[in-house]
Amino acid sequence: MKTIVYSETGDPSVLHLVERPVIDPGAGEVRVRIVVSGVNPTDWKSRRGSAPGEALAFADVVPNQDGSGFVDAVGAGVSNVSVGDRVWLALAAYQRANSGTAQEFAVLPAERVFLLPSPASFEQGASLGVPAITAYRALTVAEDGPRRLHPGALDGKIVLVAGGAGAVGHATIQLARWAGATVITTVSGSAKAALATAAGAHHVVIYTDSDVATEIRSIAPDGVDLIVEVAPAQNSALDLEVIRNRGSIAVYANNGGDQITLDVRKHFSLNVRYQFVLLYTVGLEVVQQAAASINEALMDGALSIGVEAGLQLHRFDLAHTADAHALVESGVTGKVLIDVSVG
Template identity: 30%
Template structure:
């Protein structure tokens, strides 16, 4: 099969298309013909070697965890899907390829595009995990640092669905968007704690989904490090006593179905900022690495087409 791979750590230019062995579904697994693959910050951190201490890989490596596609192979002991079903979820073999074996999956609603479905998995799993580990409940105030990114948007909407009041940091360009979802926006930067205090008498919990040194302000707002969690600042968390979640606790795969349920009820959206053809995947990594994206980046694939979609398109 054709796949996006890299043979060494490095910048986005190490990514290239090559032939790779086809994976096959084992017991309890399904294989999909991939239609779209989501791009997440962890992908470029693995590619660059920045997260080598946390992610052990074997070269050549196929990047990506999030995918959507059509089931074409069902392993033993699988009863919830059949060949031909449309699913999305987290892969066990690398998402940016013609075929991928799924580690966890959910049925894709017919009205959800391939790109929209591929955008969901990591963002909603991480977002629900953070909200659950913080034990956010109705009537509480949650501050989300990085409310316009995939994880921040997901966590904020899950918290809103629980009845929480959510304040989210966002750039000026994204404040109108987050406000339209029910999130109260606040600018990034120095003086964050003071700005938040003008919007809420108390802050019960805080999620750092963006990093950039926000943890001291979040601790000051909540009153203690135990009420703050980060998915973006491991070193800062170690110094300040904040919990850094990587999914080692457990994976919240139920987030897939919850996101679909809330989407159907008009309470959840995760926009796709831009889609890319597979040959342009290096540019997707560059855009992700810049950290200036509202929503998600997605690579489009056509498993039956050897050119695998040679044209990028901008959805923004």
């Protein structure tokens, strides 16, 4: 089978296409014929490491956490999927050398494999994983919010999504609206505003053109209930201006810097909760809960992709995985997908 690997950290040139034998799944494992692989910032960051040329935990690594395809074989004890099922994957490469989705067949633990509802395409399935589960977690951490998403779970709540044109922002807008929230998002310009509107945001604020805090407060006079934050170092002052008493700020990325300074007294007086979100360490129970709600949202048509739904797709074939990684690393807006095999 055709497989992409890298044996040291570095730029996209460390990715190589090789031929490897197809392996059988062990107990509790599933072999998936990958149709589409999704590329996320976490994939190129793992490949880059902290410096070029670092040794890896394994002799080499198959990249990419997200993907979709067909179940090709199952190991002993697997009951959640069967051969022939359409599935989507999450955390495929986490702490495993050969399970990433940048290959024709991937063997991974069954608990990272989820049925793909029939209305959903393989492109949708490969676009879920990191963005959708992160969005789900961010939307379920508030002190006064739901612990599980479903229609009506966020009725009466106002959610502010920073960076609504990104993949996580896009999924957050869609899931929040599906769950009943009023959604405000901030973006940097008119093109991204059009994407966020297409995703379903009720209110889009271009932060380069306005007094952002005043505009958000005009929509939410009492403050927003939950902020899903991609750039806390840049937005902490704004977040404090618009959060309500007992509001929560869910931080899932460090865009714009690693350090943040908070006014303790002002946050203290508002009982503000900060919750940091990292998919790899949220725990399997959260991932399973997220997958169930995500599938429910898919059945309801709530997680559409494509430019008409606010998420432009960029397509590559497996041989050009390095180009796909480079495009994500460049900060492209939209979702980068690798077509691995025919669905």
